[in-house]
Structure formats: structure tokens, C-alpha cells
Amino acid sequence: MKKILHIISSPRGDASISTQLGYAIVEKIKEANPGSTVNETNLVKKQLPHLEEAQLVSFFTPADTRTAEHLEAIKNSDDAISDLMEADIIVIDTPLYNFGIPSGLKAWVDHIARAGVTFSYDANGPKGLVEGKKVYVALASGGIYSDGPMQGYDFVAPYLKSVLGFLGMKDLTVFRAEGTSYPDLKNQALQKAIDSVTL
Ligand SMILES: Cc1cc2nc3c(=O)[nH]c(=O)nc-3n(C[C@H](O)[C@H](O)[C@H](O)COP(=O)(O)O)c2cc1C
Numbered sequence: 751m752k753k754i755l756h757i758i759s760s761p762r763g764d765a766s767i768s769t770q771l772g773y774a775i776v777e778k779i780k781e782a783n784p785g786s787t788v789n790e791t792n793l794v795k796k797q798l799p800h801l802e803e804a805q806l807v808s809f810f811t812p813a814d815t816r817t818a819e820h821l822e823a824i825k826n827s828d829d830a831i832s833d834l835m836e837a838d839i840i841v842i843d844t845p846l847y848n849f850g851i852p853s854g855l856k857a858w859v860d861h862i863a864r865a866g867v868t869f870s871y872d873a874n875g876p877k878g879l880v881e882g883k884k885v886y887v888a889l890a891s892g893g894i895y896s897d898g899p900m901q902g903y904d905f906v907a908p909y910l911k912s913v914l915g916f917l918g919m920k921d922l923t924v925f926r927a928e929g930t931s932y933p934d935l936k937n938q939a940l941q942k943a944i945d946s947v948t949l
Pocket of ligand 1: 760761762765766767768769844845846847848849850890891892893894930931
């Protein structure tokens with residue numbers, strides 16, 4: 751039995767390829783781990799704000815001296831980190847937008863990456879504090895980035911591996927529904943991606 755955190759970031763609702771792929775991954779995890787629970791976070795329906803001054807001031811105020819205003823300013827971050835820490839498995843659905851991730855997902859990353867809470871520095875350098883998690887990424891892209899002439903533009907998978915790995919989530923697997931903009935590939939892209947899912 752696993753606790754699954756399912757992060758959805760495409761605005762396309764049920765039509766979203768990354769979301770459909772993410773649900774397929776969640777179903778496979780549930781089949782393999784009967785009794786698993788799912789905490790679904792839809793970053794489009796419940797958008798996290800961009801980082802702002804009050805939040806950054808609060809981040810850098812020692813926890814035992816934070817005022818009610820400070821606590822309010824970091825509530826979104828505290829809640830997102832609490833959901834993350836509780837999960838055994840994180841499934842992140844993301845479309846590829848302008849060679850990056852959608853801004854809603856970037857906001858989530860900004861809220862969970864917190865010095866002293868999800869990472870720290872000591873004499874040996876940085877240390878990720880979000881340990882013992884398995885991460886699956888359901889990535890949908892109009893083009894093809896795993897191979898071929900656009901491979902050098904494959905920034906999303908390395909970025910998520912780097913930033914989540916920095917926070918301690920080093921066990922990350924990416925499943926790709928690629929070529930959704932190609933007329934001859936788009937109809938098979940999702941099924942091909944679902945078929946590629948192995949846990
Ligand atoms: C705003 C926007 C930007 C996009 N940028 C890219 C891009 O840079 N590269 C690419 O291959 N596809 C790009 N696409 C295509 C999407 O990655 C593709 O349609 C994907 O399947 C969308 O995923 P979804 O169905 O989960 O929303 C873009 C689509 C939109 C709407």
C-alpha cells in the first residue's frame with residue numbers, strides 16, 4: 751500500500767495527454783500496490799501564486815520567530831511540502847511548453863524548494879531532505895526529444911531530474927508521449943507511452 755501524490759499541470763482537462771498518461775501510471779501503481787491512496791493536486795484548478803516578497807521574507811525568518819503574517823505567507827508552501835513529505839510515490843504530469851514546464855508546475859517547484867526544509871547545506875555541500883520517494887513523470891510533447899534532431903532541446907526531463915534530485919528525489923523515471931503535434935504520430939503517442947510504463 752502506497753501513498754501517491756498525483757500532480758496535474760496541463761490546462762486541457764480530460765483531453766490532456768500528459769494527464770491521461772499520469773492517470774494510467776497511477777492505475778498501474780494501484781494495481782501493483784492494492785489499497786494505495788491518491789492525493790490529487792491539480793495545479794490548474796488550484797493555482798499556486800508566484801513567489802512574492804512576503805513569502806521570501808518568511809522563508810528566511812527563523813521558524814520560532816515567525817509572526818501570524820509570516821505563517822500565512824508560507825501556508826501554500828507548507829501545505830505543498832507536507833503533501834510531498836507524506837507521499838511514497840509522486841506522479842507528475844506535464845506538457846512541454848516552450849521547451850520548459852508550464853508556469854503552474856514551476857510555481858509548485860518554487861514552493862517546495864525551501865532551504866532548511868527540503869534541502870540544506872553543510873560543510874560537504876547541498877543535501878536533499880526529501881528522501882525515500884519514487885517519482886514518475888508523465889511528459890507530453892508536440893515534438894520528439896528523446897532522439898533525433900531536437901534531442902538537444904530536451905530541457906524538461908533533465909531539469910526535473912536536477913531540481914527534484916537536488917531536493918533528494920533521485921529515483922525519477924520519465925515516460926514520454928511524444929510527437930503529439932505530428933499528424934501521423936499523434937493518435938498512437940498516448941497508447942505507446944502507456945504501453946512503455948513499467949514500474
Ligand atoms: C503554450 C504551448 C506551448 C507549447 N510548446 C511546445 C514546445 O516548445 N515544444 C513541443 O514539442 N511542443 C510544444 N507544445 C505542444 C504540447 O507539448 C503538446 O500539445 C502536448 O501534447 C500537450 O500536452 P497536454 O495534452 O498534456 O496538454 C506546446 C503547446 C502549447 C499549448
